[in-house]
Amino acid sequence: MTEFTMPTYKRLAVRFTHGSGPYLWDEAGRRYLDALSGVAVCGLGHAHPAIAAAICEQAGKLLHTSNLYGVTLQEELARRLLDKSGLRAAFFCNSGAEANEAAIKLARKRGADRGIATPTIIVTERSFHGRTLATLSATGNAKIQAGFAPLLPGFVHVPFDDVAAIERVLASRHDVVALLVEPVQGEGGINVPAADYLPRLRALCDEHGLLLMLDEVQTGMCRSGRWFAYQHHAITPDVMTLAKGLGNGFPIGACLAGERAAGVFGPGNHGSTFGGSPLASRVALTVLDVLEQGDYAVRAAALGTRMLGALRQQLGQVLGVVSVRGLGLLLGIELDRPCAAIVEQALAAGLLLNVTGERVIRLLPPLVITDAEADDIVASVVGLTRRWLEG
Numbered sequence: 001m002t003e004f005t006m007p008t009y010k011r012l013a014v015r016f017t018h019g020s021g022p023y024l025w026d027e028a029g030r031r032y033l034d035a036l037s038g039v040a041v042c043g044l045g046h047a048h049p050a051i052a053a054a055i056c057e058q059a060g061k062l063l064h065t066s067n068l069y070g071v072t073l074q075e076e077l078a079r080r081l082l083d084k085s086g087l088r089a090a091f092f093c094n095s096g097a098e099a100n101e102a103a104i105k106l107a108r109k110r111g112a113d114r115g116i117a118t119p120t121i122i123v124t125e126r127s128f129h130g131r132t133l134a135t136l137s138a139t140g141n142a143k144i145q146a147g148f149a150p151l152l153p154g155f156v157h158v159p160f161d162d163v164a165a166i167e168r169v170l171a172s173r174h175d176v177v178a179l180l181v182e183p184v185q186g187e188g189g190i191n192v193p194a195a196d197y198l199p200r201l202r203a204l205c206d207e208h209g210l211l212l213m214l215d216e217v218q219t220g221m222c223r224s225g226r227w228f229a230y231q232h233h234a235i236t237p238d239v240m241t242l243a244k245g246l247g248n249g250f251p252i253g254a255c256l257a258g259e260r261a262a263g264v265f266g267p268g269n270h271g272s273t274f275g276g277s278p279l280a281s282r283v284a285l286t287v288l289d290v291l292e293q294g295d296y297a298v299r300a301a302a303l304g305t306r307m308l309g310a311l312r313q314q315l316g317q318v319l320g321v322v323s324v325r326g327l328g329l330l331l332g333i334e335l336d337r338p339c340a341a342i343v344e345q346a347l348a349a350g351l352l353l354n355v356t357g358e359r360v361i362r363l364l365p366p367l368v369i370t371d372a373e374a375d376d377i378v379a380s381v382v383g384l385t386r387r388w389l390e391g
């Protein structure tokens with residue numbers, strides 16, 4: 001599309017000029033219904049007035065001072081996230097990959113402190129944890145790892161939603177320090193594990209003294225129908241990472257740690273120049289305010305039930321549809337054939353969605369959609385999917 005940027009993305013031939021709520025407008029003035037939210041980022045939709053106002057006001061006061069000084073807004077954001085999650089300490093950065101880097105370093109440092117020379121983290125196949133070298137090494141996708149050897153050692157991949165596979169690893173080696181998993185795999189195809197998966201991982205971690213580290217970069221911030229997806233169960237992780245929905249489009253990531261991991265890092269062990277700046281913290285605090293005031297966790301659960309029910313009813317029995325699944329506003333429709341080009345057909349029909357894992361249509365709509373907008377998305381996706389399978 002342009003010769004000036006590295007072609008790291010296959011971009012669609014559309015450029016947006018502005019947005020409002022769940023809608024975006026292109027250069028020709030055409031309106032699109034956004035069922036992707038900039039990949040689970042803009043949970044509160046586009047151009048949210050409270051967020052725009054917070055950015056403007058804070059920009060006129062103080063953008064950045066560095067972490068060499070106290071940052072009151074960062075402390076306030078930490079306190080609010082810890083209150084909601086039941087965790088003990090926060091580290092702020094600028095992206096999901098960086099949040100997971102912090103979690104990986106935390107697990108390794110805790111292992112090193114206990115005399116383990118090769119601290120190893122169990123991760124899952126079809127996972128996605130980011131594009132930096134450590135998070136790429138943790139990611140369970142050979143396609144995106146290709147060309148970047150040597151990857152980092154210290155990760156063992158097991159199938160997702162398979163507790164026995166983890167038990168086998170734990171029986172055969174004594175240097176495992178943590179599990180790192182997504183509560184629902186996002187990039188891997190909206191893979192929702194069995195209801196007892198996370199509780200069983202919690203029990204295994206307790207039994208073996210491991211850290212349970214949950215990558216909630218995509219599932220967190222109310223999208224799953226709870227503030228954090230693990231809250232669908234009666235468990236608390238030792239480490240949780242957040243990013244995408246935390247800043248509604250302003251870059252911010254967080255690594256939160258509970259009792260077992262909160263005291264692992266000391267001065268000099270980790271850092272970030274930009275992480276948790278007054279501006280980023282102020283935006284995330286505003287996101288928390290709006291999510292709380294609108295009771296958006298409950299709203300996302302209701303919308304998710306509505307959309308999943310309608311999609312299952314209208315597509316569940318259609319030949320070529322393998323499965324319709326999801327949790328809250330993380331929705332996936334798996335087909336029996338590749339369907340990457342359905343994204344262009346949706347775009348032409350004025351709907352933004354995405355395909356992951358080559359044959360899973362992924363919907364990550366903003367949490368602010370009305371019932372009617374949810375029904376519009378469903379109707380449009382059902383029509384597109386039926387036509388795809390007929391053509």
Ligand SMILES: *Cc1c(COP(=O)(O)O)cnc(C)c1O
Binds near residue numbers: 128187216219243
């Ligand atoms: C998007 C994503 C990441 C990476 O986040 P970036 O901000 O792109 O670095 C990590 N983990 C999960 C589960 C994600 O969905």
